[in-house]
Amino acid sequence: MSFISMKFLLFIFFAAAGYYLIPKKWQWGWLLLFSYLYYLSSGWKMTLFLIYVTMVTYGAGLALHAVEERDSLDKQMKKRRKKQVLILALVLDFGLLAILKYTNFFIENLDYLFHLELSFRNLILPIGLSFYTFQSAGYLMDVYWKRCEPERNPLRFALFVSFFPQILQGPIGRFDRLAHQLYESHSFDRVRIERGVQRILWGYFKKLVVADTAAIFVNAAFDEYTTYTGIAIFGVLAYSAQLYGDFSGGMDIVIGIAQLFGIELDENFKRPYFAVSITDFWHRWHITLGTWMKDYIFYPLSLSKWMGKLGKSAKKIFGKTYGRALPICLANIVVFLVVGIWHGAAWKFIVYGLYNGLIIGFSGLMVQNYRSWKKRLHINDKSNGWKVFQIVRTFLLVNISWFFDRADTIPQALQMMKNAVTNFAPRQLLEIQVGTGTAGAKYTILALGILVISCLAVFVVSLLQERGIQIRNALAARPWVIRWIAYMALLMSSAMLGQPPDSTGGFIYAQF
DSSP states (O other), rough: OOSSSSHHHHHHHHHHHHHSSGGGGGGHHHHHHHHHHHHHHTTTHHHHHHHHHHHHHHHHHHHHHHHHOOTTTHHHHHHHHHHHHHHHHHHHHHHHHHHHHHHHHHHHHHHHHHHHOOOOOOOOOTTTTTHHHHHHHHHHHHHHHSSSSOOOOHHHHHHHHHHHHHHHOOOHHHHHHHHHHHHHOOOOOOHHHHHHHHHHHHIIIIIIIIIHHEEEEEHHHHHHTTTTTTGGHHHHHHHHHHHHHHHHHHHHHHHHHHHHTTTTOOOOOOOOOSSSSSSHHHHOOOOOHHHHIIIIHHHHTTTTTHHHHHHHHHHHOOOOHHHHHHHHHHHHHHHHHHHHHHHHHHHHHHHHHHHHHHHHHHHHTHHHHHHHHHHHTTTTTHHHHHHHHHHHHHHHHHHHHHHHSSSSSHHHHHHHHHHHOOOOGGGGGGGGGOGGGGGGHHHHHHHHHHHHHHHHEEEEEEEEOOTTOOOHHHHTTTTOOOOOOHHHHHHHHHHHHOOHHHHHHGGGGGOO
């Protein structure tokens, strides 16, 4: 059931209406029912994988707690048993993800290396599999580290894994922040409902007007890159707009829907195109994935015994400064290698991840050098000019990575990067057919105008937010007539200026 369908809007209406009409003690059960109804709408086979991950994780959580409570085991034995339970559960959860998502990737590479002529497998890839697997794995590790108590009610735990607004594309929730909100009762709150609707409308504007309009030019530039050789730079810039509008717009819709039920999900975006470095970018883009990687991969890896030994050896060879930074840099590279693999089963995603990891790792090694260079060149790193330079530099580096993210292959990405700096023919934008017949060229100009103006609108809102202006609070303080005029303007602009939902597909991250 698509988030941008009338069927889904009716689904939300009945879910929210019933939530406040039934007795409060049943509200969490109502959410569980609608979460599974939503997932069943994509097919009953998809739901089997969700149940599998839920059962494995629930059982492992109880097993970890049972081992911890056994007085007959000494501390060392408890640690060993708990680690065995954790590893087995993670293998079962991530093993399913690996089989469904990466089997054909391994077959393709084995065929290429050994000429085995193996046939591809027709495997189902359940929607949201990566998101609910990562969320479940985070819960398991939190129980293992005794950061939270395991949930004993299997149905309540099933709701934590399957809460329908976030199951499609996140954000990746943490048990200690999300679970109690799902289970406790909520009273109808007109102000909260209005703010949820406000957030949903803004998300639809970013998705339908910004992202789906940009997709027209992105698809032409990337899917027909040998024809439109002169607009590679416009194609990747449009992809920046599409990806941000699509993913952050989807997050606005998800967070807004959750607010209708009195639930506050974690923010997943914080104006990433205002980032001053690649590290800062990943603190602002897909925040819950970044914090998941930091807490469950980066810290355990960088603080591990063998990484500590590596650091000591590196200090002897490279000196104290570089020796201390090297383990952190290697841990960052591993983290972003995992991020790349998470994005998809293709070498281009591995390159995408390593590209980000190497930049962050190299920057970590060069911190002292950067400070020395800025001092010698008399650069005031507190000035507005320097900050603008950092933002532009980071935006360019991010767009280079988008070539690998969007292109079908690494050679295509490299060719388009070459075209971006050697072949500039903006008139080719007008050759992209938008609409049919003789009016196609007029629709192309109109679509370009809509894209530019809508991007400017998002930019202005983001700039004001970056400067600390609370736009939503300011709007909430206005008379109800002004507020609802603004809401209707968002609704009408999304309906009149946005692309038809069936013309550009659903959300990009729904396939993860």
